[in-house]
Amino acid sequence: MPPTDESLQPVPGAPALTFENVVKKFGDLTVLNDLNFEVERGQRVTLIGPSGSGKTTILRLVMTLESLTGGYIHVDGVPLTHVERGGKRVARRHKDVAQLTRRIGMVFQQFNLFPNMTVIENIIEAPVHVLGKSKEEARTRGKELLEQVGLGDKADQHPSRLSGGQQQRVAIARALAMDPEILLLDEVTSALDPELVGDVLQVLRDLAENTDITMLIVTHEMQFAQDVSDRVLMFDSGHIIEDAQPDVMFSNPTHERTKEFLRAVL
Amino acid sequence: MNWSWDHAAAVLPELLSAFLRVTLLVTIVSSIGAAVLGLVWAIVLREAPKVVAAIIFRILDIIRMTPIPLQLAAIWAFVITTDVEALTVGLIVYAVHYSTYMAESYRAGIESIRPGQWEAATALSMSKGRTWRAVIIPQALRATVPSLGNWAIAMFKDTPFLIMISVPEMVTAAEKYGGSTFSYDEPFILAGLIFLAASYPTAVLMRKLENRLATY
Structure with missing residues (x-):
């Protein structure tokens, strides 16, 4: 090694x-x-x-x-x-x-969600493409995290449809999905x-x-x-x-x- | 003006054939080529080491600042002794020429993306390649597609310059028919109508696409 x-x-x-x-x-x-x-x-x-x-x-x-x-x-x-x-x-x-x-994970003042992706796509992007998790696994965990931040029903929305507070909670879920x-x-x-x-x-x-x-x-x-x-x-x-x-x-x-x-x- | 339906009927098939086999072919193939190549330039200009980027930037400037008939003639002079077909030269020259314009459009689109998007990608440990593919390019395209469409239409209107390398596109066919029959009105009016009939719907389509892209 x-x-x-x-x-x-x-x-x-x-x-x-x-x-x-x-x-x-x-x-x-x-x-x-x-x-x-x-x-x-x-x-x-x-x-x-x-x-x-x-x-x-x-x-x-x-x-x-x-x-x-x-x-x-x-x-x-x-x-x-x-x-x-x-x-x-x-x-x-x-x-x-x-x-x-x-x-290390980070949550920003301006949320910085990816506007071209839905909420769940934002959350599973890095677990799938960086950590190599399967889509199903990442999606299941992503849904759990969304429930945890009180946005279980927003998975398939685009961030632009959410309020600032909701966007920030999605951003927190996105950071947590990487298990920092x-x-x-x-x-x-x-x-x-x-x-x-x-x-x-x-x-x-x-x-x-x-x-x-x-x-x-x-x-x-x-x-x-x-x-x-x-x-x-x-x-x-x-x-x-x-x-x-x-x-x-x-x-x-x-x-x-x-x-x-x-x-x-x- | 002397309009003759006989001449119109006689020249129309020739014009349509030249339009489909050359004008449309060059526009479609070279537009796609230019769109891909333009994106490559835009990414290279951002990611390459400064010196390399500066050199490429100058080269693109030179290509953009010289007229397309000149470029066709120059490249043709180079390859005339080989068995490269004139049409191939045309396809490449149009693609490269317009890629330099499209690169500028992409660049503007990429620069319009807020730095926070790059930072979020870094914070998620995303690779450079994945950041481009999943985050930057989709967002940049949204801002860029309308102007890419305009460049494609501009290229379409530039196709008569193919006469520089003796590729018989539609306007050349009209000219030829006029030359042999002394009836120029019908072929040129029809050629103009064909151009309009093709580019107007394209423009409308682009506007539709633009509206669709504007809503996430």
């Missing part, structure tokens, strides 16, 4: 996600500078902080939608996009990265009308309660963050300025910047 395949195996006991000296620049603008933190397996971590503080960028880096400028991100102890070889930082082969990202170990939630309720937010959050609360999926969450819904998180990280200008359990973070923050931020949003 070639050594690269072996090195993709999860390291026992390693955190689900490790950020090691992560640097991200967009041109001259440094968004993240030497960021270090870990997310343990099964942990629910919410990132809060003012817009522009780099929270979404962190999720996008994990999903490989942005490229790292420096440092490493490890998934289950395995370096995701770059490895160190002979003291040098080298990019991994695309194929290996794709293999590792299968463990890690789920990234990027402001999943920010594009929704206020009355549609509740259903989406309820689905996620259920998910947090009934599964052991590791979650990394960016949200402006502070009540939701308090309910589902094990840990809240307060970001400012690309740095973690406070790292605490939700009850401590929301009731008794230590950092002045956090107090200011929470006063503005709560």
Whole structure:
């Protein structure tokens, strides 16, 4: 077996996600500078902080939608996009990265369902063509997931026929159909009308309660963050300025910047 | 004008035969060829390494910016000593020429797709190939098909240039009949009507298709 395949195996006991000296620049603008933190397996971590503080960028880096400028991100102890070889930082082969990202799912602010496919086609696309499941198997599981998000009757609709909240629940089902170990939630309720937010959050609360999926969450819904998180990280200008359990973070923050931020949003 | 039903009756079979054997054949075969090739260019322009893409982009520009009669004559001059048939040359030149226009239409269609579609495909670990086939191309086609239809109609109207390589399409047949009988009115009017009779329904059909594609 070639050594690269072996090195993709999860390291026992390693955190689900490790950020090691992560640097991200967009041109001259440094968004993240030497960021270090870990997310343990099964942990629910919410990132809060003012817009522009780099929270979404962190999720996008994990999903490989942005490229790292420096440092490493490890998934289950395995370096995701770059490895160190002979003291040098080298990019991994695309194929290996794709293999590792299968463990990660993402739900987007704008849902990003495929409009040319029906709801069930959206859900079974990757299980069939990426994981190689049979259509029947994927369809059965897809239907179950649709029931779970309360949309059992919408399987054969096109996404354009659904409300924003329904589309977002389909997007959650689509991500879950890949059985991710890690789920990234990027402001999943920010594009929704206020009355549609509740259903989406309820689905996620259920998910947090009934599964052991590791979650990394960016949200402006502070009540939701308090309910589902094990840990809240307060970001400012690309740095973690406070790292605490939700009850401590929301009731008794230590950092002045956090107090200011929470006063503005709560 | 001197309209003679005798001349009209005599020339019509010749015109129809030339229309079916050449004009229609070239339009259909070369349109399909151009539609496939155009899509290939559009994908290559996006996926190929920058230098390769830049070179192909220039080549396509050059093909698009030179007139089709010139291209027919140039290619014909190259192959005239071989036993490649003139009609084959015509089919290839029309397909390649119009593929450069269709590539531009596809490109616009592909660029109109929101980046979130690519990102969702990445988040689902879909391969590049599958992303193109299942997500990008179906959505791009929706935006592109109407203009592909227009290019096909434009190609159809360009077929008389086949005279550059002595392929007897319909207008050449009309010209020939006029030359031998000194009656030009009937063959040319009939040729014009045949063109109209063929392209108008096509345009209507394209509009129908466009409306159908507009609804998911």
